[in-house]
Amino acid sequence: MKKVMANQAPDPVGLYPHARQVGNLLFLSGVGPRKKGSTEIPGVTLDEGGNVTSYCIETQCRSVFDNVRYVLEASGTDWDALVDVTVFLTNMDDDFAIYNKVYAEYFASNQPCRTTVEINKLPTPIAIELKCMAVIESD
Template identity: 75%
Template sequence: MSEKFVSSTAPEPVGLYPHARRVGHLLFLSGVGPRKKGSKDIPGVTLDDEGNIVDYCIETQCRSVFENVRAILQDSGSSWDQLVDVQVFLTNMKDDFKTYNKVYAEYFADNQPCRTTIEISSLPTPIAIELKCIATIYDD
């Protein structure tokens, strides 16, 4: 059995995919970035007129992406404390890891899922971080 979820509060996917898919008691989230719902605005990112990144704040992006993940989990019937695995994609490990790790520790102080952090050269939109998560989900 498989069920798709599209969140009513998280930003729209940038392609043809759901925010999450449930298979049994697992919920698989698609890649989640820091954009805001209903907007192309990216918290913590300043773009020039041609869409190139002029400046960014990784702390602001981290907080926004974590809140987007939380929204998708809640809208799908799971929750933050049911996260079991988090894959984090950063575009600048050298400069951003320390700040990202500090913010991550705030959000995951109680629930500590498995985590992998990977540096990549770019993401499909002008963002510096994206999360791919797996959570548990149970019927009431």
């Protein structure tokens, strides 16, 4: 088993790697929209108390997809290797249509299995997180 840390992806919020490779399978830890080296979350406005006052789900989606790509590349693979994606949204009613539109842009050629669920909240003030699995082709 090999641990993977991606230099371009944001640091994990706990004691876990960005991904773990087991044989030719790659399991990504939950990936959110945060940016490496910053406390700001793309598309999120917080008040002084750290509460979300507004957010843009499209901006967060694009940032999450970029972060997934960084982890895949650090693992020696690419976007087309994704085989399963679980998406966690905190507001399905307001965000699903926009998220689904952006998702279709990024996954037009590679269409992994997908599950989308609504959850009450995530560990940081974000509206989307992805859990992904990929296959790493051996040479």
